[in-house]
Amino acid sequence: MKKDDIRVGLEKPSILRLKKWLQWHRYKKQHLKLHKNDLFYSVTPLLLEGILKAFDIQSKRNMLNGGYYEFGIFKGFSLWYACTLSKFFEANELSIYGFDSFEGLPNSPVDNSKPAFGEGHYCSSLEFVENKLKELNVIDMVSIFEGFYSADHFNKIDSDFQDVSICVIDCDVYESCVEVLNFIKPHLRNGSILLFDDYNCFLEDDNHGERRALSEFENENEWFDKKHIFDFGWHGAAFEVILKGD
Numbered sequence: 001m002k003k004d005d006i007r008v009g010l011e012k013p014s015i016l017r018l019k020k021w022l023q024w025h026r027y028k029k030q031h032l033k034l035h036k037n038d039l040f041y042s043v044t045p046l047l048l049e050g051i052l053k054a055f056d057i058q059s060k061r062n063m064l065n066g067g068y069y070e071f072g073i074f075k076g077f078s079l080w081y082a083c084t085l086s087k088f089f090e091a092n093e094l095s096i097y098g099f100d101s102f103e104g105l106p107n108s109p110v111d112n113s114k115p116a117f118g119e120g121h122y123c124s125s126l127e128f129v130e131n132k133l134k135e136l137n138v139i140d141m142v143s144i145f146e147g148f149y150s151a152d153h154f155n156k157i158d159s160d161f162q163d164v165s166i167c168v169i170d171c172d173v174y175e176s177c178v179e180v181l182n183f184i185k186p187h188l189r190n191g192s193i194l195l196f197d198d199y200n201c202f203l204e205d206d207n208h209g210e211r212r213a214l215s216e217f218e219n220e221n222e223w224f225d226k227k228h229i230f231d232f233g234w235h236g237a238a239f240e241v242i243l244k245g246d
């Protein structure tokens, strides 16, 4: 066999493969475009790893009771995952609460300039989430509260909220996180686990996002202390709450 034959022999299948790959790529792009609104997924899958770890820790020390709070539901995937874990860990004394405007990120003078955190990003709908949770047989396990986070919005909710066992804060921007921390303040207890999905975003800049909100909260509330317990992905961090003097 001549050298050229070998080259031709190799080229043909690779051109075919390239064509097939391009076809598949085009199909995938079109599929995603057409079905983007129907897809059920988590924006940050590594958050799920963090939630699992938190369930495991609280279960081992008998603190998987009270409330699982989730701020930032989007499609409902992480909320569904928490329901599934609650079944798996037999957390019968755990109430599950979810909070979202379903209108995407709000205007954030502090953080909107960053590409992934623009106003309106991660817009979804309550109807979509409720349908999914119904389909997956967990809708009866959760209470979902729709609306933009504010003292006014939270005050209007008529619910007997339990103390925090686990709180997932996945609302990305500084202003949202400030409202969330003020709302959960009276429900914190020694050992509550707070998962901040975006704590290490903005290149770990102390002047942005959830990191800034938590640092200000700590300075304003002398009774509050935190212990870093683990990171998840490059973006998330989990803390355990310590009530000073307790």
Ligand SMILES: C[S@@+](CC[C@H](N)C(=O)[O-])C[C@H]1O[C@@H](n2cnc3c(N)ncnc32)[C@H](O)[C@@H]1O
Residues within 6 Å of the ligand: 041, 042, 043, 044, 047, 071, 072, 073, 074, 075, 076, 077, 078, 099, 100, 101, 102, 103, 104, 105, 106, 121, 122, 123, 124, 147, 148, 149, 170, 171, 172, 173, 175, 176
């Ligand atoms: C990154 S997504 C949440 C992703 C979800 N946890 C997951 O794993 O797929 C952020 C969500 O926070 C919500 N959000 C952010 N700030 C909010 C605010 N101030 N009030 C209500 N919802 C807010 C957005 O509507 C959006 O659904």
